[in-house]
Amino acid sequence: MNDLSEQFVERITAASSDQPLCIRGGGSKDFYGEARRGEVIDTRGHAGIVAYEPTELVITARCGTPLAEIEAALAAQNQFLAFEPPTFGAGTVGGAVAAGLSGPRRASVGALRDYVLGVTILSGVPRRLTFGGTVMKNVAGYDVSRLMAGSLGTLGLILEVSLKVLPRPVAEASLRFDLPQAKALDALNAWAGQPLPLSASCWCDDALTLRLSGAEAAVAAAMRRLGGDGVTDAAAFWTSLREQRHAFFAGDETLMRLSLPSNAPPLALPGAQLIEWGGSQRWWRGDAATAREVAAKAGGHAVLFRGADKSAGVFQPLPAPILNIHRRLKAAFDPRGVFNTGRLYPNL
Template sequence: MRREFDSTDDSARLIAQVQRAIAEHTPLRIRGSDSKRFLGRDVQGEELDTRTHRGIIAYDPTELVITARAGTPLTELNTVLDDANQMLPCEPPLFNGSGTGLGTGLGTGSGTGSGTIGGAVASGLSGPRRPWAGSMRDFVLGCRVITGDGDHLRFGGQVMKNVAGYDMSRLLAGSFGSLGVLTEVSLKVLPKPRERRTFALTLGADEAMQELSAWRKAALPVTGASYLDGKLHVRLEGGSGSVKSAVDRIGGEEIDCAFWDALRDHRLPFFDNGTDARPLWRLSLPNATPLMPLPGDVLIDWAGAQRWLRSDAQAADIRQLAHAAGGHATCFTPSPEREPFHPLAAPLLRYQHQLKRRLDPSGVLNPGRLYADL
C-alpha cells in the first residue's frame, strides 16, 4: 500500500538561487547537514542549503520503493523503513556528529545534525554491507535535479530499467554536488533479514583473511566482515536455519550488532581524531587483495576490500601503495598539502572536466569540490 507523508517543498527557492547564481556567475557551496564537509576540497561561495526541502514524498513497501526530498534526514527515512521491517541495504553513514557511542565521529565539528538523503547520494558512501548488497549508486532508481542551466528536471523513475545516454540518476551518486543540485531521490529498499547475529573471533590477520575466503566459497550468509585489534568481527544475516548453521561453523564470541552502526558512522575509537591526530586514509582495493604492509594502524573492512589507515606517511607513498594493488586512496582528513581524492589519470581527468562543462557550463555548482576545475 502506497503511503503519503508530510513534507516541505522548497524547490522554488533552490531553483531561484541557482538561476541567480548562474546569471551573476556566483559560485555555490551546496550543503545539507554539512556532516561530510570534511570530505573533499573546500568550496568558497554562496551557501545553498537544502535542509528546508525535506520530507518523504511517497513510500510503497509492497513495491520496495521510497521517494524523499534531498533535505530529509537519513534518521527519518530509516525510522519509516524500520516500521515496515525494511532497510536501505547499502547502509549509508549518518555521520551525525553527536560524539556519542564508542568514539567521536569525523562528522563532528561543522556538522549540524545527521546526514541527509541528498548528501548520502551525493557522496556515494556505503557501509559495511556494501560488498554483499551493493553500493548507494546501485539503489538509486530516479531523481530530480536542478541543472547547471537552472532547469529542474526529472531523471529515471521508480523501477529498474536500461537507459540510453547519461544515466543521470546514478551519475549524480558520488558527484558531491558538482554536476547538479539533487532535490528528490527514489531508492530501492529491501526487507530486513529474519535473523541477524554478530561474532568476534580472536585471529591473526592472515588467518582471518583465509577464513573469510573459505566462508565465501561455502556461501555462508556473511554481510559484514571487519578486522581490528586482533579480532575478526563477522555479521551473519538471513533465515534462522542458514544463520544457525553458519554460527555452528565459525564459532567465536557473540557481541552486540551495534558494532556495525559504530563502524559505519566512524564512532569506533580508531576514528577518534581527539586521540589520534594522524591523517585518516581510506584505501579501496579489489576483492581478495592480499594483506600488504601499510605505514600505520589499519582497520580492515569489506572483507579486505576497504582498509582504513592512520598514518603520517607521505600522501604520494600511500597512494602509490593503493595504486600498485589496483585500487585508490582517499584522505578523510584533507589539508592544503593533501588532495582528498585520488588523482585521476589524464584521460579520466579530461572526461571529468568535459562532463562538468556539459552539465554545469557556468561552473557555479560546488566548483573544485572533487578536482580542480578548468
Template sequence: MDSLVATMVEQVRAAVADRTPLRIRGGGSKDFHGLALHGQLLDTRMLRGIVSYAPSELVVTVRAGTPLAELEAALAEQGQCLPFEPPHFARGATDSATVGGMVAAGLSGPARARAGAVRDYLLGVTLLNGRAELLRFGGQVMKNVAGYDVSRLMVGAWGTLGLLTELSLKVLPVAPGEATLRFECSQAEALRKLHAWGGQPLALDASCWLQDDEGQGRLYVRLRGAVAAVEAACKTMGGTRIDNASAAADWAACREQTLPWFSARAAHPEL
C-alpha cells in the first residue's frame, strides 16, 4: 500500500470512528447530478496516473483520480479509445471528470447502444470499503470468473458501496471508417427507419433525432467500422452525408448533454 492510499485509509477509519459521513469527490464535474452534497470531503484526485497499459492486450489499469481526458489522450496515441463515449460534463473552469467518477456514475454516450456501457468494459477494481479495508475484485482479463462480479456492481453506485482507488478497463481500437447521415423525417418515421436498419448487417453506431423551431425533424445516424462497411452502408441507407469534422461537434454535444433537448427541459424533470 502506498502513502497516498494509506492516507485515504486513515481518513476512512477516522470517519468510521467519529461516525462522520464522507463525500467522495473527484473533479467535481458531476456535482450537479443527483442528491444534495454533504459530508466531509474525500478528494480522490491525489490518486492519479496510468499504472499499466498494454495496447496489444487492449487493457489499461489506471488510478481513480486520473483525469478522464488524460486517459483518453494516452489511448488515442495508440489508436485506441473507450468505445462507450463517457461524458465529461466539464462545465466549469475547475471541473475535470476523473476515471473513478466515470465508473461511479456509470454514464455512457451516443455509442452505448452498439458498443455497450461502462460496466461492459470494467475488468477489475481496487476499493476501500466502509471498514477501511482495501479490497481487490476482478482482474485484467475478460474471462475472469473467479468469485462474485463485484467490480461491475461499482458502476453507477456513486461511491455508496466503496471508494474506488484503481481500475482495470478493456479498450478498443478506433474504428477506421466513420460517416454521419442526415434524414429529414418525423420522429415516428425515424423510429421505423432505425428498427428496419437494426435488423440489417449495417455499421450502425449512434443515432439522434432533433426537431427545429419550425417543427422539422431530422434524424442523424453515425456509422463506424471498416471503411468498406461504412461506405457500403452509406449507399444502402441513402440520406445526406455530413462532413465528419462538422458532425463531430454535434456528437460531442450529444455526449455532453448540451443539445437543446437537454437544456430546454424543466428544472426538475421526471426523467
C-alpha cells in the first residue's frame, strides 16, 4: 500500500499545457485512443485495496492496483466484477475506469460505468476531489464518478475508485448453435425479451455461442428449453473474447468496434465480423470511414479500437453543442490543460 498522491500533486503543479502529463497505469491500453502526448505520470506505485467488505458489495482501491489483484481478492469471497473489464495483461483499476471498457457480460448486467459508485480524483488545479461514495444509492450532486468512466484521463487523475461488486452466479453453462448471422441476431433479440438467464453471447463464423448464468434450476431449465450443443472449455472461450485473444482479434489489420442497437440488421460490410452483447457490439476488420458511415446509418457509432493509422480519428465526431459541453467540462476540471490532452478528441 503506497500513497503517492503528494508526488502526483507536485507533478501536476509543475506541469503546464506546454509540458502536459500522460497518465499511465499498466500500459495495457497504450494502443487505445488518440496519440499519447506528454510526460508519463506512472500510477502503478499508487496501489492497493483500501477497503473491501463483501457484505457491502463494494471494493475501494487505489488507481494503480492491478485488476488481477482485485479479481483475486473478490474471487476469494466468491464475488466478481460483473462487467468483466478486459485486463489486457497488466491493466490497473484506474485504467479500466478511464477507458470505460466492459466485457462479454455487458448486455446482461450493465457496463463499467454502471458499477462506479465513487471516485477521488486530482483535478488539474490540482485539488483532491471526492464524488459519489461507497453506497448503492446516492444522488447528492452531479454524477461526476460516472463521468470519469471512459473519459480517458482527460478530466483528472483518478486516485481511488469504489466499485460495486456482485456475488458470482451459482451456476453457469454455455451452448452453441450453428446459425447464419441474420438468424442469430433474430434469435438473440427474441431471447433477450424473455425471462432467460442469458449472461453473454458471441456470433462468429456462423456459430452462435451463449452463456447462461444464475440459479442452478434456472440454468438447467433454460438449457432444456434452448437446446444447442455443449461448449468445451467454455470459460477459456469467454476469456478469449474478454481479453481479445480469440483468433478473430489476431493480426494488425485495423479493428473497428461498432456500437449499435441490438436489432440492427446484418451490416453490409465485406469480410468477417464478430458480434457480442446480443447484437449491440460488432467487431470488424476494416477502414474507419466505412465503419463510421455504416454505424451512423444503423443508429450507432464506431470506434477505431486498434490500428496503426488513426488519421480518421478514433472516436465518432461530436455535434457542436455536445462538443462545446465537452470543452467546458474539460476547462472546469483541467483548466490548465495538463491531462491527456488530445487522447479522446483533438484539443480536448
